[in-house]
Amino acid sequence: MFKDREKYFEIEKFKNLRVKALFTTKAIGDTDLNLESGQENLKRFFKTEKLTPFSLVWAKQTHSANIVDIKNDIQEFFYEGVDGFITQRKDVILITKHADCLPIYFYDTVNKVIGICHSGWKGSFQEIGIKVIKKMNKNYGSLKENILIGIGIGISMEKYEVGDEFYENFKSNFSKDLLDCSFSKIDEKWHFDNVRFNLENFKKYGISPKNIIVSDECTFKNPRFSSFRRDKNLARNIGAIFLF
Template sequence: MTTNLYINNSKFIAGMTMKNDAEPEHNNMALHACENSKRIVENRQKLAISLQYELDDFVCANQTHSANFHRVTPEDKGRGARQMDTAITDTDALYTYEPNIVLCSFTADCVPVIFYNEVKGLIGVIHSGWQGTAKEITLKLFEHLTQAEQCNPSDFHVQIGVALSQEKFEVDEDVYVKFKNLGYADEFMYHNEQTHKYHIDNQLTVQKQCVLAGIPAEQIMMDRTCTYVDPSGFSYREDKKSGRHLSFIVRKGD
């Protein structure tokens, strides 16, 4: 099994591709971190077929660890699906009201956030590495959706995907200070006296940002698989040439 399916009902399908040594480039899905782009496109084609969509229904962004988000329209269909230069630029979160568009996000240790709002028919994906979390991309997007898109926060359902565990996410004081300055992440950090490193739970910090945005805690699911420890995980910390997971969500057409 190379895909974790988190949601699969009559209205939405969402999940995350996993590392698989039997597939080309271990089922890597990222054009920006690969050996052969043709193999990546083939891997994406397989995913599209399994979801019963076309690869040209996919929308991908050029992620830059920003707090930028983009509302996807029908004109965006296929952007970044087959080549990097057509991807949505400088963006780390995508959302849309459109059916039959597969929103994509790429991670290898960073926190992927997948969400839907059934009342509004809205779906989205967020890439939140430690920089994105420190910039509060998740909180800012949900605040935007509440204010600009008139969404009720209590209508959101969130899935936080596999990421680097707190045990393996060790940082120096500069990163610790950024999280400390958030004002609500203290309980998700500890200091290792032996190594003089700080350990941060990025997943729980992102979950806290969802709660601060008004999303009910019971509507936030989390996959605690560690990308570093688990053989099905791509970890940039472990291997700088690592591939990437693809997190996705699509709202099925009427």
């Protein structure tokens, strides 16, 4: 369950395991990490949550499937062309930016590995979430049965209208049963359910449904969140995960 904490929502199941997995609302103010003011504002938010002296790790996202492992010998905290992170470090906060695209959170309960990725339709098409799991397995021996996943908060199917070419592209690359639960016609227009697509794809990959937490919030319908489709601006919500 995603619990509403006013300034952010967090995944209760992760918190109970001493992992903070959160998604901010507009209440924390400007979070444009391309600007120094946005970086400072985000640092102030984490400071009020008594999360210093954590270092913030973020990227210039490009809807890629590139994932970086933040190891103990890595001191760089900003990355170009990256849309996901994993780490065992306890001194960093992994951050992704969202304005309708999904944050997906990961936690290996045995090896104490956390991860997060930015999964818009391009990331979902490239199966970035599954690539995060594979990287966790390769680098830390993480097993599917030990990984908890949190999906959301993002735009709902109802507000996510897409074109015929979009649908045909997915149709050429994924199974009919996955398409049938991820696409729907509303007023003769295709709509895409990014949450359901990732949920069902994780299940097909072998993740137990009991290990997947899904949000039913919608960035477009809830004015507390930034939404590019609704607002057409550069404001972003922040997805973050860290060990505590």
